[in-house]
Amino acid sequence: MYIRPGYRRKNGKRHAYWYLVESYRTASGPRQRTVAYLGDLDEAGRLGIKALAEGTQEGETGLFPSPLPRYVEVDHGLVRVENIRDFGGYWLGLELMRRLGLDGFLRQVLPVGRETIGWDAMVKLLVLCRLIDPSSELYIAEHLYARSGLEYLLGVPASAVDDNRLYRALDHVLPYKEALETHLKTGLGTLFDLHYDLVLYDITSTYFEGQAEGNPQAQRGYSRDHRPDCKQVCIGLVVTREGLPLGYEIFAGNRGDVTTLQEIVTTMEDRYGRADRIWCLDRGMVSDENMDFLKQEGRRYIVGTPRSMLKAYQQHLPGQDWQTIHDGLEVKLCAGPEGTETFILCRSTARREKERAIHQRFEQRIEEGLKKIVAGTAKRAWPAGVIERRIGRLLGHNSRAAGLFDVTVKEQDGRASVTWTKNESWRQWADLSEGCYLLRSNVADWTAAELWQAYMHLTDAEAAFRIHKSDLRIRPVWHHKQDRVQAHILVCFLAFVLWKMLALTCKRAGLGDEPRRVLAELAQIKVMDVILPVKSGQEIRLRVVGEPTEHQKILLHKLDLVLPNRLDECKM
Numbered sequence: 001m002y003i004r005p006g007y008r009r010k011n012g013k014r015h016a017y018w019y020l021v022e023s024y025r026t027a028s029g030p031r032q033r034t035v036a037y038l039g040d041l042d043e044a045g046r047l048g049i050k051a052l053a054e055g056t057q058e059g060e061t062g063l064f065p066s067p068l069p070r071y072v073e074v075d076h077g078l079v080r081v082e083n084i085r086d087f088g089g090y091w092l093g094l095e096l097m098r099r100l101g102l103d104g105f106l107r108q109v110l111p112v113g114r115e116t117i118g119w120d121a122m123v124k125l126l127v128l129c130r131l132i133d134p135s136s137e138l139y140i141a142e143h144l145y146a147r148s149g150l151e152y153l154l155g156v157p158a159s160a161v162d163d164n165r166l167y168r169a170l171d172h173v174l175p176y177k178e179a180l181e182t183h184l185k186t187g188l189g190t191l192f193d194l195h196y197d198l199v200l201y202d203i204t205s206t207y208f209e210g211q212a213e214g215n216p217q218a219q220r221g222y223s224r225d226h227r228p229d230c231k232q233v234c235i236g237l238v239v240t241r242e243g244l245p246l247g248y249e250i251f252a253g254n255r256g257d258v259t260t261l262q263e264i265v266t267t268m269e270d271r272y273g274r275a276d277r278i279w280c281l282d283r284g285m286v287s288d289e290n291m292d293f294l295k296q297e298g299r300r301y302i303v304g305t306p307r308s309m310l311k312a313y314q315q316h317l318p319g320q321d322w323q324t325i326h327d328g329l330e331v332k333l334c335a336g337p338e339g340t341e342t343f344i345l346c347r348s349t350a351r352r353e354k355e356r357a358i359h360q361r362f363e364q365r366i367e368e369g370l371k372k373i374v375a376g377t378a379k380r381a382w383p384a385g386v387i388e389r390r391i392g393r394l395l396g397h398n399s400r401a402a403g404l405f406d407v408t409v410k411e412q413d414g415r416a417s418v419t420w421t422k423n424e425s426w427r428q429w430a431d432l433s434e435g436c437y438l439l440r441s442n443v444a445d446w447t448a449a450e451l452w453q454a455y456m457h458l459t460d461a462e463a464a465f466r467i468h469k470s471d472l473r474i475r476p477v478w479h480h481k482q483d484r485v486q487a488h489i490l491v492c493f494l495a496f497v498l499w500k501m502l503a504l505t506c507k508r509a510g511l512g513d514e515p516r517r518v519l520a521e522l523a524q525i526k527v528m529d530v531i532l533p534v535k536s537g538q539e540i541r542l543r544v545v546g547e548p549t550e551h552q553k554i555l556l557h558k559l560d561l562v563l564p565n566r567l568d569e570c571k572m
Contacts, residue, residue: 073535087149088525089132100187122169130495134473137166149527152567170487181247198241200280202461206475207232215482219253243460257284302441331448344439352435362401369394384411509558543567
């Protein structure tokens with residue numbers, strides 16, 4: 001605390017007026033605020049105020065609290081604890097940000113204006129809340145922030161957190177989406193020695209509550225969330241073989257998966273260069289046009305194929321030259337017709353049992369349905385058109401076994417009759433192909449096992465979507481404006497990066513690769529104010545972090561983290 005002059009001109013003369021000013025720290029650096037207006041002081045007055053502020057006058061304690069003695073007499077009957085807040089999870093998330101350099105990057109790129117609270121602190125607040133306790137901006141402002149320890153970690157007072165400021169933070173961070181993705185890719189690659197030789201692409205959707213009329217991307221389409229009644233957007237995510245995200249793009253809700261591939265490949269190549277990477281894609285991304293696009297300029301790929309292509313390799317299925325990957329899974333390489341591609345036949349015992357059970361269940365349903373239709377035609381004269389429509393609905397609802405049945409409908413004297421037989425050639429093909437699927441690739445120097453294992457990494461992209469939707473609660477989207485929706489998804493993306501970073505850190509530390517339990521365990525650590533009434537009648541207030549349990553101590557040691565004991569100096 002110090003005194004500072006301010007100058008004004010009055011009656012043609014320059015006058016000095018004095019202020020008592022206090023310096024304090026914020027997330028964006030030191031700031032000053034006026035404590036008191038002192039007016040026009042002479043030299044003696046200025047020296048007296050300065051001495052009082054510094055506590056140097058005899059008999060004065062000063063405007064700062066004097067250091068407390070190490071040992072005091074405490075009335076233990078009046079000791080109490082106040083202001084208990086959640087701490088461990090938010091502290092862990094902030095430590096992950098610092099290791100990744102995300103906090104410094106946000107502080108560097110986000111604009112600095114006249115505001116006392118930097119936008120980087122507000123963005124970190126949003127990301128940490130999304131990671132630990134996903135909530136709306138309104139709930140964060142009105143409830144969550146007050147019971148968390150973020151005020152002490154970020155230096156942002158609760159009075160400065162409101163929904164309007166959080167919405168504006170979304171507006172400020174969105175323009176830096178590409179720069180953030182590039183920074184995270186570099187940071188994660190350095191921390192975990194990643195190689196980006198294999199990238200996986202998949203797409204999902206997330207739906208809106210409300211009409212979202214201000215967002216042209218909000219459209220009705222195929223809903224992975226089983227909410228066809230709601231508008232949605234589609235999210236295309238690119239991840240590494242470890243499941244770490246490289247980037248994402250947002251598409252209109254009615255956009256077909258197959259139409260997004262060329263755009264996402266071009267975007268990633270423009271951002272990270274045209275390295276010799278392999279694209280791993282689900283069969284929903286495959287079309288003749290996309291395959292021609294991938295083959296251009298030597299792009300390499302491993303993709304799934306439509307089930308109809310399996311018929312072309314029927315002669316390879318009965319052979320004995322299968323390579324066992326593990327118990328219950330076999331693969332076989334087959335040359336492509338043009339010699340530039342390799343097709344990988346895969347045969348899974350578990351998948352065979354599942355498909356066989358499905359076929360049997362649907363066969364039984366169709367057979368029972370046809371018997372009811374035949375019984376109905378014997379009791380009542382039905383037109384052939386009505387019966388054909390009923391049979392069509394029955395086969396459509398049980399399409400996996402519809403090819404097994406050859407159904408004939410005849411009409412005589414206004415009465416329809418139904419006869420049906422089973423197609424044994426269909427059954428023979430089903431018995432031969434159950435549990436089999438086909439992959440294709442132009443990677444010539446990998447074995448069948450390596451190609452299959454690379455394709456199986458697509459489950460990492462699917463797991464990423466599950467984490468976004470369950471743990472990070474990306475759905476439903478309550479924002480309606482297009483920019484706010486995109487910023488909401490960006491915050492979820494940043495939280496997911498921290499989630500995967502914790503997963504890899506746990507795996508490296510021998511704790512498995514499931515961060516959910518680690519996060520839940522450390523989130524139980526609290527911060528609180530301990531009030532100690534002393535003999536002099538005053539109270540000592542200590543802001544302390546709760547002592548971790550033995551299990552928590554082991555986790556902190558494994559993760560190479562040091563939990564602070566106290567967050568600030570003691571106060572009288």
